[in-house]
Amino acid sequence: MRLQENVPLAPLTTLRVGGPARYFAEVRTLAEVSEAVALSYSRELPLFVLGGGSNLVISDAGWSGLVLKVAITGIEERSQEGKAVFEVGAGEEWDKFVARTVARNCAGVECLSGIPGSVGGTPVQNVGAYGQEVSETIESVLALDLRDGQMHELCNEACEFTYRTSIFNSTQRGRYIILRVTYALNSGGEPRLQYADLKRYFAGWSVTPTLAETRDAVRRIRAGKGMLISPGDEDCRSAGSFFKNPVLTAEQFQALAARAAAKNLQIPSYPALDALKKVSAAWLVEHSGFSKGLVSGAVGISRKHALAIINRGDATAADIVAFKEQIQQRVEDLWGIRLEPEPVFVGF
Numbered sequence: 244m245r246l247q248e249n250v251p252l253a254p255l256t257t258l259r260v261g262g263p264a265r266y267f268a269e270v271r272t273l274a275e276v277s278e279a280v281a282l283s284y285s286r287e288l289p290l291f292v293l294g295g296g297s298n299l300v301i302s303d304a305g306w307s308g309l310v311l312k313v314a315i316t317g318i319e320e321r322s323q324e325g326k327a328v329f330e331v332g333a334g335e336e337w338d339k340f341v342a343r344t345v346a347r348n349c350a351g352v353e354c355l356s357g358i359p360g361s362v363g364g365t366p367v368q369n370v371g372a373y374g375q376e377v378s379e380t381i382e383s384v385l386a387l388d389l390r391d392g393q394m395h396e397l398c399n400e401a402c403e404f405t406y407r408t409s410i411f412n413s414t415q416r417g418r419y420i421i422l423r424v425t426y427a428l429n430s431g432g433e434p435r436l437q438y439a440d441l442k443r444y445f446a447g448w449s450v451t452p453t454l455a456e457t458r459d460a461v462r463r464i465r466a467g468k469g470m471l472i473s474p475g476d477e478d479c480r481s482a483g484s485f486f487k488n489p490v491l492t493a494e495q496f497q498a499l500a501a502r503a504a505a506k507n508l509q510i511p512s513y514p515a516l517d518a519l520k521k522v523s524a525a526w527l528v529e530h531s532g533f534s535k536g537l538v539s540g541a542v543g544i545s546r547k548h549a550l551a552i553i554n555r556g557d558a559t560a561a562d563i564v565a566f567k568e569q570i571q572q573r574v575e576d577l578w579g580i581r582l583e584p585e586p587v588f589v590g591f
């Protein structure tokens with residue numbers, strides 16, 4: 244394992260802000276992971292696990308301990324009880340893995356095409372888009388438990404997946420290093436075409452689109468929203484959606500709907516579990532005066548998506564945080580709802 248010092252972290256993230264890592268190690272094998280963890284213990288260095296850097300806001304001070312970049316690769320495929328099972332190294336690029344499953348005609352993650360980041364990052368916030376979430380196909384997660392130094396194969400239920408949440412970003416945050424994820428997909432299955440944007444895209448088709456056509460559609464739709472990383476495009480110098488869609492109780496939803504009705508507006512919402520409603524964070528942001536393309540110094544809102552805060556070139560992490568707080572405050576004042584950020588804040 245090669246230990247580096249004072250490594251700039253901004254270029255390793257999609258938002259491209261933040262300071263350096265005091266120590267940095269890219270780990271490719273389980274032995275290297277163990278070596279890095281042992282080093283962090285012996286030198287009493289706080290550890291941060293980095294994947295593809297697509298869901299992060301790194302502070303301007305950076306990280307004073309050791310950043311461990313998980314680069315474990317490898318994909319193994321087998322059939323099991325009619326399913327196509329893929330065991331995937333945490334450091335594999337997520338979208339490359341999706342492309343491979345589609346090429347192998349396996350359904351289950353096609354709607355998650357075009358999401359940046361690593362395979363190991365997907366269980367952390369139960370990555371989801373266009374009507375699919377990884378919780379539907381993850382069979383298990385192999386992780387190193389920093390509490391006892393042992394490797395554990397956590398089954399799907401043990402990960403406690405809900406909307407943008409798992410044990411890895413809630414109750415057990417910082418406890419596990421994810422090494423490998425196992426997905427069980429439907430060999431020869433049909434694509435999931437439940438999401439409105441996808442239904443619209445395929446309206447008028449007389450045949451069911453293939454998985455490859457669905458992947459292509461998702462990537463095109465994402466590109467139109469600046470949610471597909473395209474080098475040089477300022478609109479995707481972001482951490483994706485900056486806020487989660489609020490999930491409200493019936494009572495909270497009534498209160499919000501009443502505020503909207505008083506302004507002659509109707510808030511878009513979707514059912515979420517029993518008696519809960521998920522409302523559109525993008526709608527709340529836009530109806531609080533933060534419209535697409537808004538510029539605020541070095542930061543702004545993507546011209547293609549109201550939920551993406553962008554770094555317009557030379558933004559600092561402090562700029563991003565100040566803008567995020569401005570949005571949260573205005574939404575709370577107008578709508579009585581505190582938006583919760585989706586990215587992980589590191590070193591603040």
Ligand SMILES: Cc1cc2nc3c(=O)[nH]c(=O)nc-3n(C[C@H](O)[C@H](O)[C@H](O)COP(=O)(O)OP(=O)(O)OC[C@H]3O[C@@H](n4cnc5c(N)ncnc54)[C@H](O)[C@@H]3O)c2cc1C
Nearest residue numbers: 292294295296297298360361363364370371372421482483
């Ligand atoms: C343009 C754009 C579009 C996006 N679209 C979507 C979308 O549609 N849906 C969606 O859900 N997300 C989306 N995201 C967010 C992001 O891509 C996902 O959350 C992704 O899974 C993060 O993975 P990563 O490897 O980049 O993780 P990082 O950003 O590196 O890390 C995120 C968190 O996961 C932890 N982590 C990462 N790898 C490991 C590991 N091996 N072990 C333990 N912890 C780990 C980190 O410590 C950190 O807490 C988007 C982001 C961008 C920039």
